[in-house]
Amino acid sequence: MSNQLMYYVARILELYSYVLIARVLMSWVPDVERTSIGRFLVKFTEPYLGFFRRFIPPLPLGGGYLDLSPIVAIFAWHFVTVGVLNVLSWIL
Template sequence: MVQMIYTIIMYAMQIYYYLLFISVLVTWFPDIQRTAVGRILFKLTEPYFGIFRRFIPAVRLGGGYMDFSPIVALIVWRMFVVSGVSWLLVKVLT
């Protein structure tokens, strides 16, 4: 039972990582952002990305801006959040 709870939570975190990654890719295609799927994806991922956007400003490159906060957010999710939750679950569930 404990292993099943751990597995479900880790799968959910993996799915959310994929949603974050897809959300980054969708920003390259503005037409997709305007669809119902794009709006749902934005609503699911923006709360997490918003944390990083507050602290990491967009960098001016040529005539536009490059937002590096989603890249940092993905790295933090993969390296710290997932491993931290995994460690916490192991401590709590065992």
């Protein structure tokens, strides 16, 4: 039973990391955020990504800006995933 729980928790956390990556890739294509899938991804990921945007300002790059907060957020999500799985394995 504990192995199944670990498996499902790991898959859910992994799925969210894929959603984060999809959101970052989606930001490179201008009109994708206006689709129903795009609106869902924005609504689902913005609370997490917005937290990092408050602390990491975009870097000026030529005529625009480079937002590094999604990169930091994905790395942080990896550490959260590893931490949650380690705590669960210790508890179970």
